[in-house]
Amino acid sequence: MARTLYDKLWDEHVVHTEEDGTAILYIDRHLVHEVTSPQAFEGLREAGRKLWRISSVVATADHNTPTTHWERGYDGIEDPISKEQITTLDSNIKEFGAAAFFPFLSKRQGIVHVIGPESGATLPGMTVVCGDSHTSTHGAFGALAHGIGTSEVEHVMATQTLLAKKAKNLLVKVEGKLPAGCTAKDIVLAIIGKIGTAGGTGYTIEFAGSAIRDLSMEGRMTVCNMAIEAGARAGLVAVDEKTLAYVKGRPLSPTGVEWDQAADYWKTLHSDPGAHFDAVVELDATQIRPQVTWGTSPEMVVPIDGRVPDPDKEKDANKRDAIERALTYMGLEPNKPMNDIFIDKVFIGSCTNSRIEDMREAAAMVKKLGQKVAKNVKLAMVVPGSGVVKEQAEREGLDAIFKAAGFEWREPGCSMCLAMNADRLEPGERCASTSNRNFEGRQGAGGRTHLVSPAMAAAAAINGHFVDVRQFA
Numbered sequence: 001m002a003r004t005l006y007d008k009l010w011d012e013h014v015v016h017t018e019e020d021g022t023a024i025l026y027i028d029r030h031l032v033h034e035v036t037s038p039q040a041f042e043g044l045r046e047a048g049r050k051l052w053r054i055s056s057v058v059a060t061a062d063h064n065t066p067t068t069h070w071e072r073g074y075d076g077i078e079d080p081i082s083k084e085q086i087t088t089l090d091s092n093i094k095e096f097g098a099a100a101f102f103p104f105l106s107k108r109q110g111i112v113h114v115i116g117p118e119s120g121a122t123l124p125g126m127t128v129v130c131g132d133s134h135t136s137t138h139g140a141f142g143a144l145a146h147g148i149g150t151s152e153v154e155h156v157m158a159t160q161t162l163l164a165k166k167a168k169n170l171l172v173k174v175e176g177k178l179p180a181g182c183t184a185k186d187i188v189l190a191i192i193g194k195i196g197t198a199g200g201t202g203y204t205i206e207f208a209g210s211a212i213r214d215l216s217m218e219g220r221m222t223v224c225n226m227a228i229e230a231g232a233r234a235g236l237v238a239v240d241e242k243t244l245a246y247v248k249g250r251p252l253s254p255t256g257v258e259w260d261q262a263a264d265y266w267k268t269l270h271s272d273p274g275a276h277f278d279a280v281v282e283l284d285a286t287q288i289r290p291q292v293t294w295g296t297s298p299e300m301v302v303p304i305d306g307r308v309p310d311p312d313k314e315k316d317a318n319k320r321d322a323i324e325r326a327l328t329y330m331g332l333e334p335n336k337p338m339n340d341i342f343i344d345k346v347f348i349g350s351c352t353n354s355r356i357e358d359m360r361e362a363a364a365m366v367k368k369l370g371q372k373v374a375k376n377v378k379l380a381m382v383v384p385g386s387g388v389v390k391e392q393a394e395r396e397g398l399d400a401i402f403k404a405a406g407f408e409w410r411e412p413g414c415s416m417c418l419a420m421n422a423d424r425l426e427p428g429e430r431c432a433s434t435s436n437r438n439f440e441g442r443q444g445a446g447g448r449t450h451l452v453s454p455a456m457a458a459a460a461a462i463n464g465h466f467v468d469v470r471q472f473a
């Protein structure tokens with residue numbers, strides 16, 4: 001029978017299925033970070049258990065790590081809770097072991113969803129879990145990847161399996177050539193704008209179509225990263241030659257005969273012709289414009305040449321309330337053109353957009369505009385997703401472009417994506433951010449977040465307000 005990519009990955013990992021559909025799924029890769037692992041390790045310790053398969057664990061510290069003053073070492077971590085989470089991860093990995101550990105200050109440290117693919121820990125065909133909702137990112141490799149809760153983290157550590165129920169299949173097809181100036185981020189924001197943040201609930205989304213195939217692996221990761229913001233726990237892209245080319249030669253990738261065998265199998269990881277999807281959504285890539293969120297949910301998004309919505313034009317009372325609440329929080333007037341919105345800060349980073357291609361995209365825009373960060377912008381920061389990305393960007397001279405224009409070039413980590421470290425918005429501050437969540441208080445209490453692509457963020461930094469980057473393409 002013709003199967004979807006999701007069906008294939010599921011079938012390959014099911015150990016047992018109960019009559020009610022609850023299944024036991026074998027887990028190949030367990031990514032671990034400092035926020036959601038302490039209680040799980042503690043649980044193992046209390047029960048006198050070990051990791052079921054040490055070689056499946058890859059760990060890093062990312063959410064709490066500072067992005068400045070690494071020369072001060074652990075003393076540079078000012079918040080005591082942050083420091084404790086980071087040192088606890090160090091001691092847990094020392095006690096329990098891991099296939100690879102990239103601790104704070106190490107060269108390959110970085111955001112878990114950046115270092116997984118980068119180190120070859122994420123491979124096609126795997127089941128990948130992590131106590132983190134943006135684990136969906138890894139689906140870009142044709143891997144079944146999703147976030148799990150802390151008690152599930154302990155379950156996977158102890159048994160290498162997870163209790164799960166199969167989701168339905170949703171195909172999101174994006175066909176056509178993306179206009180110049182538009183990026184993977186604009187594709188995924190446009191998808192969420194269309195289907196809403198609950199559109200993917202209960203589904204695993206396969207992203208397909210020529211516009212997805214045309215994306216680099218970095219772009220596909222950006223799209224899958226936000227599958228969770230569309231309500232789906234997992235997003236997928238079929239394996240192709242780009243997937244194999246990205247994976248080849250990574251530190252944890254197979255080599256020699258094992259590579260050949262794996263690659264033969266990986267090439268089968270696509271939906272069969274005629275496979276059944278429970279729902280299909282289609283988007284015309286040629287119609288996509290640079291996207292900017294105006295509200296407090298990723299679905300509250302419009303194209304840059306659009307306007308802040310007017311609640312008076314909304315007939316549905318609940319939706320009208322939601323718009324009004326969001327506008328009050330965001331401090332925005334109805335009908336205001338998006339390109340008239342001035343900003344206070346710019347954050348280029350996060351597991352959505354902190355890979356080398358994102359750094360290049362932002363730096364290219366800065367170079368093209370040839371000016372400094374606008375006077376009204378108090379802080380424009382670029383936070384590479386990992387030490388490896390940072391090093392590569394520096395080899396290419398991207399840091400120099402940013403610094404010359406007045407951007408701060410920081411150390412890797414989650415940073416101002418969710419403000420668990422010292423990087424945050426002050427109440428009322430407005431930020432152009434390349435991250436994935438614009439919830440109230442996400443980047444600091446009272447902070448106002450607008451989600452955009454790296455090119456859009458860079459152009460906003462220079463102009464002091466949002467601008468349509470298509471004019472520079």
Ligand SMILES: CC(C)[C@H](C(=O)O)[C@@H](O)C(=O)O
Nearest residue numbers: 035036131132133134147418
């Ligand atoms: C801290 C972690 C549990 C959380 C997540 O699950 O996604 C964080 O990474 C986020 O982006 O909100």
Ligand code: SF4
Nearest residue numbers: 134350351414417418
């Ligand atoms: S960068 Fe942001 S979204 Fe990604 S894992 Fe870190 S906090 Fe979560």
